Amino acid sequence: MENMNIKKLAKELNLSVSTVSKALHDSYEIKAETKEKVLALAKQLNYQPNPFASSLRRNSSKTIAVVIPEIAHNFFSLVINGIESIAEELKYHVLIYITHEIPEKEEQVIRHLLNGRVDGILISSSGTSNNNAHYHELVQKGIPFVFFDRANFDVDAPRVTTDDYQAGFQATEHLIKSQCKHFAFLSLSNQMSAINHRKDGFLAALKQYQIEPSHVHIIEAGTDETLSFQIIRDFLQPLPVSLGIFSSVEKLAIQTYHICKEINIKIPKQLKIISFSNLPTAALLNPALSTLTQPAFSIGKEAALLLFQSIKNKGKIQPITTLPNVVLKSTIFIRESTKM
Amino acid sequence: MENMNIKKLAKELNLSVSTVSKALHDSYEIKAETKEKVLALAKQLNYQPNPFASSLRRNSSKTIAVVIPEIAHNFFSLVINGIESIAEELKYHVLIYITHEIPEKEEQVIRHLLNGRVDGILISSSGTSNNNAHYHELVQKGIPFVFFDRANFDVDAPRVTTDDYQAGFQATEHLIKSQCKHFAFLSLSNQMSAINHRKDGFLAALKQYQIEPSHVHIIEAGTDETLSFQIIRDFLQPLPVSLGIFSSVEKLAIQTYHICKEINIKIPKQLKIISFSNLPTAALLNPALSTLTQPAFSIGKEAALLLFQSIKNKGKIQPITTLPNVVLKSTIFIRESTKM
DNA sequence: GAAGAGTACGAAAACGATTTCGTAATTAAA
């Protein structure tokens, strides 16, 4: 009596396997009385259908994958929370894959998922813009997927992003109005959509306020921790006068704080900084960090909702409609780190 | 030609399905030449075995589950990173389930996983000590699982924890030597193993230094955010003189910081605080937070290693040995928040 | 040159569900 299965259950009930299966799925073919008996014994014997047999036959896994660059990051953890809240409700399972910002790793994961292990995928891209073959293979295979935050705009897939351009513009305008004279944009790489939109907003604001181009600095710090520390440190020595930093990601802002502490640069006196961030401690930092905060939980929720929608519509003829493209608003929090 | 499968592959090769399967698994029964042909065509046609058919037949899923109370938490994200590093290496997949600190939710997840969806489970318990029936069902079903951080000590399963008692003792001793007169322990609940061990260390230190019992406060703040804010706020008004707080989890320390800011309590002058925490910004807070930091990544790694070991040994006769019980050391960082 | 061992493959069962199809028995319609 190791494991319960539908065959033993049927035997116990003196019914055929097919009848039991139909009863468990509440089929109209089975009369109420029989259904009750089946349900009762199934519960009593603690019967749970084998998920693999079921997936094999039905060709659906009740599982989605989340592919993210990293997880030890407030933004992504919050997004996962949002995703999970929806998946849990729909009784879907959530597989996590971490690419560590390595495009090849992402390709490998995506290619693996072509085997049908999941019904859909949520992706925050680590890919470079010149490589999207793996996304197209997903399209070809008909596996639904949705981009969130970092999208690939050359691929026809739903997207959930934030108003990165506007937020970038707003943050930069704030720095300008705080009397900064030099402006730096801290970036991970120039291959990530969200970050590039932030940069575009940054540059647009500087242009509008006619900031001299020689006062504008784009720092690509990269994803390697040690290296990015060095790059930022080098940039800050010697320190440009009245420097205003707009950090496109939380991690680089934190590094900047560490460096300022180390080489004794006073924030906000000598250097002002504002950053995209979901840090719950932003207001408690020394000094409190001005942030642009994305609605991370909602991003996860919206992306999951879009994904489940396209899973449900799979195979059906789609009305020719524009691709879902949800854009959520970030919130700006002005704190001490950009005080005049 | 929708989907490639082994049958089509076999037909294409003029071989039987079984031969192809054996060739793909590098069986000794198949000669090298045939293997090469098979491998070549499989690669060319981009054949990937259906994971469900495979799991069904082999009765193994190449998947593990991670069951955690919450994810938007530095500690747990880092643990997941550690787990993933091992799983990825062994080509296992990782399912995430979040219980939101609700014991019933945990039971439900665990009971679901009895259906064989995963080969093993890593658990940081949200359960109360008086309810461990679901763990015993796992044992009965023979599904390997490992506890990390928060274990249930009434259940025979491997554990990976930290030296909570010692760390608690050490932290408290530090508060005592920093001239605190009143002492408070911030706890989520009295049902969580790790937290209770920390409390035991706390109490032991106070006893050893003969602190008057009336100067000792145990604050059970609970897991509800709004409620715990209120409980801590109430405790701090009026403020006990020379209060030293030992927070068993990061979240409560952050809340304490927020409250102190709000009602204008000066840290460390009026109140000293040390907390278990994996905050990357601990040193940047105002004031910098003294912490006990757990090796979260290693905890994840070790737990995963233990799990894969017991998955591998499953079914084999075990030598009668003591249960694996890895205890890792936390590191104490003394910073401004406990300065004299 | 007969027996035994080894090599290389194929047929078919098995994993545990779901689903299609067929069919007795009952009920309703003509």
Added chain:
DNA sequence: TTTAATTACGAAATCGTTTTCGTACTCTTC
């Protein structure tokens, strides 16, 4: 009363693998 429809179930195919077993064929060995 005959025919048609409905109800309630069962047999068997199916999903795509893996694995057991059987068997030709070649190669040794005495």
